[in-house]
Every structure is written in C-alpha cells, then in structure tokens.
Amino acid sequence: MSISGALRRAVIRVLEARDRRRARKAPPPDTREVRILLLHANGMGGTIRTVFNLAGHLAQDHDVEIVSVVRESPEPFFEVPPGVRVRYLDDRVNGRRGLANHFRSRLTPSDETAGHWFTLRTDLALLRYIRSRRGGVLIGTRPALNLLIARAAGPEVITIGQEHANLAAHQPETRKQILRRYGRLTALVTLTQADLGAYRKALKRPPARLVQIPNAVTRLNGPPAHRTAPVAVAIGRLNHAKGYDLLIRAWAHVHRRHPDWTLRIYGRGPRHDKLRESIDKRELTGSVHLMGPAEDAGAVLADAALFILSSRREGMPMTVLEAMSKAVPVVAYDCPTGPAEIITHGHDGLLVPPQKIHALADAISTLIIDPDLRTKLATQGRITAAQYDMSVIGPRWEQLLREISSR
Helix, strand or coil: CCHHHHHHHHHHHHHHHHHHHHHHHCCCCCCCEEEEEECCCCCCCHHHHHHHHHHHHHCCCCEEEEEEEEECCCCCCCCCCCCEEEEEEEECCCCCCCHHHHCECCCCCCCCCCHHHCEHHHHHHHHHHHHHCCCCEEEECCHHHHHHHHHHCCCCCEEEEECCCCHHHCCHHHHHHHHHHHHHCCEEEECCHHHHHHHHHHCCCCCCEEEECCCCCCCCCCCCCCCCCCEEEEECCCCHHHCHHHHHHHHHHHHHHCCCCEEEEECCCCCHHHHHHHHHHCCCCCCEEEEECCCCHHHHHHCCCEEEECCCCCCCCHHHHHHHHCCCCEEEECCCCCHHHHCCECCCEEEECCCCHHHHHHHHHHHHHCHHHHHHHHHHHHHHHHCCCHHHHHHHHHHHHHHHHCC
16 A cells, blocks of 8 residues: 555544544534535636526525635636625636645546646645535535535535536546545536436435436526527537537538528637638638637627537537527537437427538528528527526525425
C-alpha cells in the first residue's frame, strides 16, 4: 500500500468516526437552508443558467446560497436571482494563486470532463466547506461535486446529486466512481426518464430517492419570433459534443438548394478555429456565421425562422425548450438523451437520426420551403415549452424536499 493511499484511508476512518458521533446528536432533517455547489457561477453555460433559475425559485421559501468552486470572471454573466447569495471558494480573477493550485485534484476522477478546473486547493476548500455544514441541503451539479458531497458531507446534511448530462456520457473512471459512491447520496435527480432508467439499472445500491425532474426553461426577454427572415440559428458551446461540424456539412447541402438562407451559430469554445476552417473549405463564408456568445438569447431567437440542434449527445437540451418558448420551430438530432423526450416528431418539432448529414439537410429544407409547417410546429412548440415553466417544475423540487425531510 502506498503512503498516500494509507494516509487517505486513515483520514477516511477518522471522518467516519466523527460522523458516527455527529449522527448520534443530529437533529431531524431540515430543508430551510439550501446550498447549491456549482463549478463556476460567473460563466455562461446552460447548467449555470438553469441552476440560477432553480435557486431563484427555491429562494422564495428557503435560505439559498450558490457555492461556486472557482471564480474566473469578476461578475456573473447571468443576473443573480433576488434572495440568492453567491459564495466563491477559489478566486482566480487574477490567475490561480497558491502552491496548492499547481497540483491536480486528489478527489476528482481523473477523466471527469471538467477535471482540469479542480486542483488540490479546490479539494481543500470544498472539504472545508462541506464539513462545516451542520444541516440543511447540499445539491451537487456535476459528478465531481456529487461524489464529494456523497463522501464528505456529515450525517445531518441532506445530499442531492443533480445529473446535468447522462450516465452513458461519463468517462470510465468517473462512471466507476458514480456506481460506487452515488448510493451514499440522499437523492439523485436526473433530467430525463431515459437517464433515470439507466441509473436504476446500473446502481446496485441506489440512493433513498431516485427521481426525474427536468430543468425549467428560462423566461427570455423579447417578443415571440416573427419567422420571416431567412435565418436559422444554433446556440451552444463550440465543442465536439454539440456537433457543429456535422451541421456545417449539412448546411452545405442546404445552401445549394436555398442560397438566400443563412445560418448563425452562437457560442464560444475550443472548436472555433476548426469550424472556421470547415466553413471556409466549403465556401460558406457568406452563409454560415460564427456569432460569438449569445448575449441575449431572447433577441437572438426573435430573429430566427428555425432552430437547429446538431448535438452528438445531450443531457436535456434547454436551448430546444427556449426556442420553442419563443415560437421558433426546431429540427434536432435524436441523440441520447433529451430531444425525443421533448419533441414529438411532426407535432412540435422534427427529429432526425443522429449524425446523419443528408437527413439533417433534408429536414432543414423541409421547413424552409413550408412556412405553414413552421407555423404549426412553432404553435405546438410553445404549448410544449409551457410544460417546463418553473411554475410547473418548481413544485416538483419542493415535493422532493418535503419527502426527504419527512423520512
């Protein structure tokens, strides 16, 4: 056994002994205080937007604080909801400080998607914060955080893991630890029924509560889309998972049929330069535009005649619901997981076999040439999106908290 392994086991034994003593004195479960652990609250991703949305709702009846592991931007990109506080554990606005920030995390799975954000410094800060809690609710929002609260939270604390991706999307080591540790959580919340089924099948010892609660769609600024301009829109991080390389290849076929239409891709990320090369290679410079981040998603969607989701994988694509809420018809790859649980093909959107270039081009062209179909899908889409309003989703979280506190 290595020295580090022996030390880790000794620390765990000490914590377990302390937890046994704490358990004997623990008060009844209390959900008045809710703390939501988030990787970087000042970023602009979909998880951040939906966490702020949930925090704002819970703050109506609970003491809510978002605990951000890191801070790299001075101010939050999204408006912090009334009644919600934000705490930062590792301020990196002026760079990573301290020797511990130069060592990789010892508590995060080596292949966790966001593993590069976590360091020895964040390990220590998270452990200090989690162990300081003497009650209330801790909600994790990604595997690294869910695993840590499952292992380190005291017995008085209600621990809820929220899954924003899906089990199959996680890398082998992360998945291995999920299957080993998630049973220690008080509850695990998935976004889709498909992912709920996957966890039920995979977890030999599931948490006391294993439930599906989708994210609530954010209420966007501006009026519904007018759908008159020949513009298609895609919104999301410029990475491999979002499949914009596939979309650009499909758009090359669309452009030959409908040269007056343009595609606007909103987002930033590591694939920007490769996507630009693909656009130039296919001579689509005047037809496909990389727009940068969508500062106002409502305004972006108001100018769109259709929305395209080209993802290889999703948790639950909130951009689809946002487009529906603004009366923008949607074409989406039927990727795992999410789109098929939102869209009924031909009723409130169009589903396309995953990663099929020509099928995506054909579906886009179908909507371009049929304005009546665009109107039909847009009208039904708004009805579908209304089912994901916070007025519907929020009470499901309240019910979960009541059930947990009554156990």
